[in-house]
Amino acid sequence: MMSDRRNVLFILADQLQAFALGCMGHPDIETPNLDTLAQRGCVFRNAYSEFPVCTQYRGVLMTGRYGTESGVTSFDQGPAPGTRCIAHALNDHGVWTSYVGKWHLYSFFDKPVLPDQRCGFSRFIGYQSYNDYLDGIRFWDEEGRCREFAGGHRTTATADLAIERLREVPADRSFALFVSFLSPHYPLQPDPAFEARYRGAAIALRPNVHAPDQVFTPTYSPASPQPIETDPNYSRYGTSLELFWQQYAAMVSQLDAEVGRILAELRRAGRAEDTLIVFTSDHGEMGGSHGRMNKGSWHEESTRVPLIVHRPGAPEGAVIETPVSAGVDMGPTMLDWFGAPPEPGSAAIGAGASLLGMAASGAVAAHHPVFSEMADGGDWAMVRSGDWKYVESRATGEPLALHDLSTDPHELHNRLDDPVAAAARTEAHRHLHAWRSVVGLAN
Numbered sequence: 001m002m003s004d005r006r007n008v009l010f011i012l013a014d015q016l017q018a019f020a021l022g023c024m025g026h027p028d029i030e031t032p033n034l035d036t037l038a039q040r041g042c043v044f045r046n047a048y049s050e051f052p053v054c055t056q057y058r059g060v061l062m063t064g065r066y067g068t069e070s071g072v073t074s075f076d077q078g079p080a081p082g083t084r085c086i087a088h089a090l091n092d093h094g095v096w097t098s099y100v101g102k103w104h105l106y107s108f109f110d111k112p113v114l115p116d117q118r119c120g121f122s123r124f125i126g127y128q129s130y131n132d133y134l135d136g137i138r139f140w141d142e143e144g145r146c147r148e149f150a151g152g153h154r155t156t157a158t159a160d161l162a163i164e165r166l167r168e169v170p171a172d173r174s175f176a177l178f179v180s181f182l183s184p185h186y187p188l189q190p191d192p193a194f195e196a197r198y199r200g201a202a203i204a205l206r207p208n209v210h211a212p213d214q215v216f217t218p219t220y221s222p223a224s225p226q227p228i229e230t231d232p233n234y235s236r237y238g239t240s241l242e243l244f245w246q247q248y249a250a251m252v253s254q255l256d257a258e259v260g261r262i263l264a265e266l267r268r269a270g271r272a273e274d275t276l277i278v279f280t281s282d283h284g285e286m287g288g289s290h291g292r293m294n295k296g297s298w299h300e301e302s303t304r305v306p307l308i309v310h311r312p313g314a315p316e317g318a319v320i321e322t323p324v325s326a327g328v329d330m331g332p333t334m335l336d337w338f339g340a341p342p343e344p345g346s347a348a349i350g351a352g353a354s355l356l357g358m359a360a361s362g363a364v365a366a367h368h369p370v371f372s373e374m375a376d377g378g379d380w381a382m383v384r385s386g387d388w389k390y391v392e393s394r395a396t397g398e399p400l401a402l403h404d405l406s407t408d409p410h411e412l413h414n415r416l417d418d419p420v421a422a423a424a425r426t427e428a429h430r431h432l433h434a435w436r437s438v439v440g441l442a443n
Contacts, residue, residue, distance in 0.1 A: 007169075007275040008095075008176040008334050009266060011259055012061075014054065014102060015185040015295060016281035018047070018304040019206065020252050028203045029249045033260030034279060034308065041277070041310030042318040042359040048370045048384060050327045052283035052295050052302045053377070054104045054129070054185075060327035061282075062086060062105070062119045064345030064352050066371065068439040073375040078106035078117060084343065086331040087120035087176075093340045096173040098123035098165045101139075101158045101180035108221040112140030123168075125161055126180065131219040133182065133189040153191050155183045155251075159258035163265045176334065179262065184251035184285070186217045186294075187233035194250040194257075203245040206301070208410040209288040215244050217294050241288045248287065276337045276356075277310040280326045290411070296374055298382045298391045298401070299411055303372050309333070309359040318362030323370040323384045328352030333359075348438040349431065369431045381441065383432040388421075390428030397436075397443060402428065 018024055022031045023038035024045065050060045051067040059065075059072025062085040067073045071080060079085060087097045099121040103113045110130035118124050125141040137149040137157050149157040162179040169175045216231075216238035218224035224231045228238070237243035259279065266272045282305070286292040289301040296302060305326050329352045332342040336354035345352045350371040358365050369385040373394055381394040387406035392399050402416045402425050415421040433443045 005172075005174050005274055006338055007174050007271055008337060009262070009275050009277045010176070010178045010330070010334070011262070011277070011279045012101075012178065012180045013184070013255060013279070013281040013306075014180070014182050015283060015285045016252065016255070016306060017284040017287060017301055018281075018306045019301070020248070020285075021306055023308070024306060026204065028201065030197075030253045031256040033256045033263060034306075037263065037277065037279065037310055038308050040316050041308055042314065042320060042362060044307040044309065044320045044322075044324050044355065044358075046321055046323040046370075046384070047280065047305050047307035047326045048303050048323065048372055049281075049283040049305050050325055050372050051374065052297070052372060053374070054282055056376075057282040057327055058103070058105050061330055064328050064331045064343060066328070066346055066348060066350070066439050067373060067375065068441055069346055069348070072105075075376065076107060079119060081116070083119075085119040086334065086343070087122075089331070089335060089340065089343045090176045090338070091120060091122060093335075093338055094174065095338060096123070096169055096175040097121045098175065099126060099178045099180070100162045100165055101126050102129060102182050103127065103180070104129040110136045110138060110221070112144060112146075115142075118142075121178070123165065125165070129221050131182070131185060131187060131221055133187075136222070155181060155254055155258050156191070158182070159261050162262050166262070166265050166269060166271075169271075174338065181255060181258070183255040184248055187219055188237060188244065188247035188251055189233065190247060190250035191254050194254040195247065197253065198246040198249045201246055201249070203242075203249050205241075205245065205287075206289050206410060208290055208412060209241070210291050211241060212288055212291045212293050215239060215241055215288075215293060245287065248285070273312050275312065276334070277308075278330065278333070279306065279308040280330075281305040296378045298372065298374065298380045300405070300409070303382070309355060311337075311356065311359045314360045315362035318359070320358050320362075320364060322358065322364050322367050323386075324355055324367055325350065325352065325370050329355050346439070348435045350435055369435075371432070371435050381432060381436065383428050383435065385428055385431055388424045388428050390425060390432060392432065394441060397433075399425075399429075
């Protein structure tokens, strides 16, 4: 039975392709815990990252504003000093706020997150950005003390700390716990037990996959040795898309198992019936689709992310097809759960809106168009409105692509010059240029 003391558990994966979960239709990747969460809650099948790379998405999540609005458009940036973030709003409403895991705002590398960089979280244990699961597993808490997990795995350590923080919640307080995993972000280093599960397995690939020029993505923090062929991770899957997907599947299943442990602790503590649970990712993984790897592309494999929302007492097994945003919509959804008014967020036509109503009813509702962009390392802006996705150059406004995802879900047929799609193009162009005007991009 739900009490008046409500809570939020927000779990963030990193570089998790929306289509790599059982509840999103993948036939070969085992995600029983997330599938169960989806069965008991609501799956938003068309959720999008507003800036499909690590730092920039996190800027959107924390501020409720698009990257161009907040100024977080590069990998070494964070919200400007004095920026009001979601944790500040939650603190003001008496919520015990805590953050665990990868941060990746303001900086890179294996180092602590400074107090003035924590965006208002009252409790904090994490690290900036270190792309290794087996070595250098260090987390720094709010007092600056280092916790090291030698001989462990970063995914397991993140779950261990999340469970610790759940156990520290004062019995008389509402809480909002943000848990940020690195997994399944490259380099792919699954636990041996999960790796063995998929060794030699046939993993179904999307119809738009074809062999990329380079499967392996080197890391920046820590820097991969050069030439990349000398990187031990390269020897695991560097030249084989088949091996990549076996390793990626193992990482996803391991992540699922650790999420399961956190959810089990929530139930053990007797807080599950009072807690809004949200699971999503900062961006996806191309995984060979359109001959590309990694992220930062406007294609579905990069911009679309999984989004599962479990609201206690809501209809189970709901599937929502309405396009929604995985960043700007999160703050309003959490504050709505606590009965608090929304904070001022994006001023654009894609301003964040609570998803609680759809999650509560399991019914489709009107929602703003969905926008995404890429600046540092890319040049595009896109809108998803209804079934249509329209993409243009972020810098110049030059049209790049138009797809009807209802008939072309794998984006194989660009309809920019199709006269039958002219009305859809005009409408999408209108939405995108209204958005550009408000966030600060020239039309």
